[in-house]
Amino acid sequence: MSDPLVRLENVRFAYGERTILRDISLSIPRGKVVAIMGGSGCGKTTLLRLIGGQEKAVGGQVRVDGQDVATLGRDALYAMRRRMGMLFQFGALFTDMTVFDNVAFPLREHTELPAELINDLVLMKLHAVGLRGAARLMPGELSGGMARRVALARTIALDPMLLMYDEPFTGLDPISLGVIGQLIRRLNDALGASSVIVTHDIQESLQIVDYIYFISEGRVVAEGTPDEIRHTTDPFVHQFVHAEVDGPVPFHYPSDDYAAALTGGKA
Amino acid sequence: MGGLRKLGSVAIEVVWQLGFIARFFWLILVYSGQSFTRLNLTIRELYFSGVLSLLIILVSGLFVGLVLGLQGYEILQRYGSSDSMGTMVALSLLRELGPVVAGLLFASRAGSAVTAEIGLMKVTEQLKAMDMMAVSPIARVVAPRFWGGVISMPLLAAMFSTMGIFGGWLIGVVFIGIDDGAFWSQMQAAVDFRYDVLNGVIKSCAFGVAVSLIAVFQGYDCVPTAEGVSRAITRTVVSSALAILALDFVMTSFMFRGL
Ligand SMILES: Nc1ncnc2c1ncn2[C@@H]1O[C@H](COP(=O)(O)OP(=O)(O)O)[C@@H](O)[C@H]1O
Numbered sequence: 452m453s454d455p456l457v458r459l460e461n462v463r464f465a466y467g468e469r470t471i472l473r474d475i476s477l478s479i480p481r482g483k484v485v486a487i488m489g490g491s492g493c494g495k496t497t498l499l500r501l502i503g504g505q506e507k508a509v510g511g512q513v514r515v516d517g518q519d520v521a522t523l524g525r526d527a528l529y530a531m532r533r534r535m536g537m538l539f540q541f542g543a544l545f546t547d548m549t550v551f552d553n554v555a556f557p558l559r560e561h562t563e564l565p566a567e568l569i570n571d572l573v574l575m576k577l578h579a580v581g582l583r584g585a586a587r588l589m590p591g592e593l594s595g596g597m598a599r600r601v602a603l604a605r606t607i608a609l610d611p612m613l614l615m616y617d618e619p620f621t622g623l624d625p626i627s628l629g630v631i632g633q634l635i636r637r638l639n640d641a642l643g644a645s646s647v648i649v650t651h652d653i654q655e656s657l658q659i660v661d662y663i664y665f666i667s668e669g670r671v672v673a674e675g676t677p678d679e680i681r682h683t684t685d686p687f688v689h690q691f692v693h694a695e696v697d698g699p700v701p702f703h704y705p706s707d708d709y710a711a712a713l714t715g716g717k718a
Numbered sequence: 719m720g721g722l723r724k725l726g727s728v729a730i731e732v733v734w735q736l737g738f739i740a741r742f743f744w745l746i747l748v749y750s751g752q753s754f755t756r757l758n759l760t761i762r763e764l765y766f767s768g769v770l771s772l773l774i775i776l777v778s779g780l781f782v783g784l785v786l787g788l789q790g791y792e793i794l795q796r797y798g799s800s801d802s803m804g805t806m807v808a809l810s811l812l813r814e815l816g817p818v819v820a821g822l823l824f825a826s827r828a829g830s831a832v833t834a835e836i837g838l839m840k841v842t843e844q845l846k847a848m849d850m851m852a853v854s855p856i857a858r859v860v861a862p863r864f865w866g867g868v869i870s871m872p873l874l875a876a877m878f879s880t881m882g883i884f885g886g887w888l889i890g891v892v893f894i895g896i897d898d899g900a901f902w903s904q905m906q907a908a909v910d911f912r913y914d915v916l917n918g919v920i921k922s923c924a925f926g927v928a929v930s931l932i933a934v935f936q937g938y939d940c941v942p943t944a945e946g947v948s949r950a951i952t953r954t955v956v957s958s959a960l961a962i963l964a965l966d967f968v969m970t971s972f973m974f975r976g977l
């Protein structure tokens with residue numbers, strides 16, 4: 452196989468003083484769907500922002516299609532992002548535009564296509580997510596699951612080579628959740644793209660992805676194919692799969708000594 | 719010691735903020751090409767900032783003119799020169815009240831709306847999403863709103879002054895009975911186009927740039943939470959008002975020295 456589409460090598464990242472990612476190495480092979488799992492606040496969104504070039508790694512390298520993202524100038528970065536699609540956690544639809552105009556937005560911004568062609572393309576994308584009938588609605592009129600599907604249609608408007616999903620399953624009912632999961636898999640294969648899903652929904656991920664990475668405390672702590680993950684004895688993965696409260700992932704946010712804090716020590 | 723340190727940190731904060739605004743202003747200018755090549759974006763904002771502010775500007779202008787008429791007559795008749803009422807009303811509006819009051823109204827009506835809109839777009843990650851789609855939010859969202867405000871402001875100030883003069887005329891000529899001819903001819907003789915009208919227009923343009931810049935900056939820079947947006951809106955209104963009044967003093971001291 453050719454080299455992977457995305458490769459992170461020993462990536463380190465911090466917001467100011469606070470180190471979020473310590474040492475992450477992973478790769479997303481072409482044509483595959485990869486899940487990155489970890490608890491809330493472990494830096495999953497940050498990881499996607501590093502791949503998209505919205506943040507720059509403090510150490511290590513993020514390579515997308517052979518290019519080191521950190522070294523790209525603004526124009527090269529924008530050229531690269533045109534071939535990427537990112538589905539934001541809450542959809543991030545433009546609230547002042549209709550569903551149709553939202554999906555048409557990337558096409559109108561980046562192509563010189565005539566209006567009839569854009570019309571056809573938008574309807575095709577909306578049809579792919581099953582919402583052609585909602586084209587004239589405003590984002591405020593959509594349910595959470597519908598909004599996410601519209602955002603998905605907008606994400607694939609320019610047929611990207613890399614699709615990034617930030618917690619696509621959060622806050623959905625079981626049916627919408629299954630629908631989104633199937634769409635992610637289908638679109639990846641139909642577009643010949645590669646996908647990365649950032650999530651903490653292990654059951655859904657096990658069904659649709661090709662490979663899974665687990666992140667904790669800024670490091671990759673486990674990885675494997677869904678089959679390997681199901682049968683692993685790794686304590687971290689075990690805690691995750693069985694939703695245990697305490698284990699390798701601590702219940703407490705890092706803090707001072709509890710007793711000292713209660714007896715009037717510096718909080 | 720603690721007070722001194724606090725003062726120092728506030729000073730540093732202010733300088734940082736000014737630096738940010740200056741850099742942001744530069745970015746807006748760099749990315750403004752799009753706002754003019756794709757004029758419909760700016761025209762939309764002209765509608766939201768300008769046209770929708772029209773009513774409050776016209777009504778306020780009328781009231782200010784009515785009050786100027788009453789006060790002006792009361793003062794001028796002590797000196798037996800109530801005929802010069804037109805002059806007084808026109809000069810106060812064109813030089814000061816038009817630009818300043820219209821600017822203050824514009825900041826609270828349109829500036830706050832722009833801050834709220836951009837701030838909410840930030841909260842809901844619309845700006846980040848746009849950036850990820852390789853569309854610059856400064857070019858697509860900020861610059862059109864900036865130019866919409868800059869273009870609206872002088873036009874609104876002019877309409878404010880026009881309504882004000884009409885209000886003064888209503889009081890002076892229609893209600894009090896000053897001679898219609900004297901009202902207009904004295905005004906025409908006393909108001910100089912370059913000295914009075916043009917200087918007023920320059921002021922309103924400066925206020926337009928200041929208010930629009932503050933409004934888009936506060937929205938773009940806000941802390942992306944509900945509380946952050948509400949603070950940003952407050953800051954837009956307060957700092958716009960301060961900026962308008964301070965700029966007005968500085969410009970007046972250069973423009974009208976009564977030499
Ligand atoms: N812009 C930011 N500035 C400072 N800290 C941030 C910022 N964004 C996120 N963080 C912090 O970084 C950590 C990781 O955030 P994130 O990547 O959003 O986590 P996840 O998506 O896994 O829930 C969180 O603890 C969050 O508080």
Ligand SMILES: [Mg+2]
Pocket residue numbers: 495496497540617618
């Ligand atoms: Mg997140």
